[in-house]
Amino acid sequence: MNRTAGAGARTAAVDVLVVGAGPAGLAAATALSATGVTVDVVDRARDAPPGVRGGVTAIGWAAPRTLDLVGPAGPERVAAGAVVLATGARERPRGARLVPGTRPAGVYTGGELIGAVRRGTPIGRRAVVVGGERISDTAVRTLRGAGVLVAAMVTDEDAPARRARTQPIARAVVTRLYGVDRLSGVGIRLRDGRTRTLSCDTVVFTGDWIPEHELARRAGAAIDPGTRGPVVDGGHRTTVPGVFAVGSLLNGSDPANSAARQGRSLAGPVLDYLADGAWPPDGPGASASIGSSSAADQLKLGALRVSPVNGS
Missing domain, CATH: 3.50.50.60 (FAD/NAD(P)-binding domain)
Structure with a gap:
């Protein structure tokens, strides 16, 4: 309408x-x-x-x-x-990616992250970036510029070129978010079926x-x-x-x-x-x-x- x-x-x-x-x-x-x-x-x-x-x-x-x-x-x-x-x-947000789990603070798209940093909003201390596109590299640089440690870059594709000087976790998907008021971790599943939990207080979904x-x-x-x-x-x-x-x-x-x-x-x-x-x-x-x-x-x-x- x-x-x-x-x-x-x-x-x-x-x-x-x-x-x-x-x-x-x-x-x-x-x-x-x-x-x-x-x-x-x-x-x-x-x-x-x-x-x-x-x-x-x-x-x-x-x-x-x-x-x-x-x-x-x-x-x-x-x-x-x-x-x-x-x-x-626009980037596909967490909800459209059907990632289950809690809904804590600390979840961004790449565009939301850039806007938050420009406004001077505190981001977090330790982040995971999801995606392997150029916007993902931009998110890594933006986080580092804001003083945030980038713990990992997770992509479901083969490892992209390390343009942002971050070794990606390739062939992996995010399966769950953890945390109550604030994000505490991200669950991932590798292509061979193994699972891991990455400790972080910020996750940035980029691209897609x-x-x-x-x-x-x-x-x-x-x-x-x-x-x-x-x-x-x-x-x-x-x-x-x-x-x-x-x-x-x-x-x-x-x-x-x-x-x-x-x-x-x-x-x-x-x-x-x-x-x-x-x-x-x-x-x-x-x-x-x-x-x-x-x-x-x-x-x-x-x-x-x-x-x-x-x-x-």
Whole structure:
């Protein structure tokens, strides 16, 4: 069900509304803005980059290509000629991993850990990091920077490269959390069936990304059951006319440089849609790929110019 901003919300209209200010969203907005179209970029993070309206959350669709937003200035409704969803992905938390045990303090995802350290929140003394991706290495470095001893890195895959100078416990899964008020240990099972309990007061679950597809789903976009991201064609068109999707939203994990390339290449299809309103009648896959449109010839990278929305 879509929530709405309700009566009294401010209203505005822009050519393109970009939801999400990660590498894909920023690259798309920069490329589009350089062509002269009005672009509004919103992100729920309060510490958003310059040119982005931070602390703004999209809460639902009021009409096709029209989103209700809530931010520091209150509720608003923005109608756009096209909407670019670049909402990214989130790490799978402990609950979604179905790890049994108690629910003590000291359990984080990688993103939650980074946010807590930035806020100056005390973390703990001894930690276990779960995962073998780059975000896992970032978690190790963040913990060490906060003065926390990293007891182990646990991954269910073969041992990754020791980028964070931590010898991982490979081919192992977390089976249980222990502790009452505060985490006291993590149970693991090795692939050969042996079990161990690692003493720690902090555990960080990293990676295993889930696309943030809620807005796409509420718009009625088809969701790929494998990637759990919206189905798109070569021009990043979803099954909903005027709604595009890009970046980690599509597959849960995309390197920043790849996401930025996607964002830049998205501008051509968006400009074509703004010009003629054409959309593949049979959904994604029925149209030409990125770069085939004449609008792509207009693109030049430049500084991001965000259109004002009711003076904000």
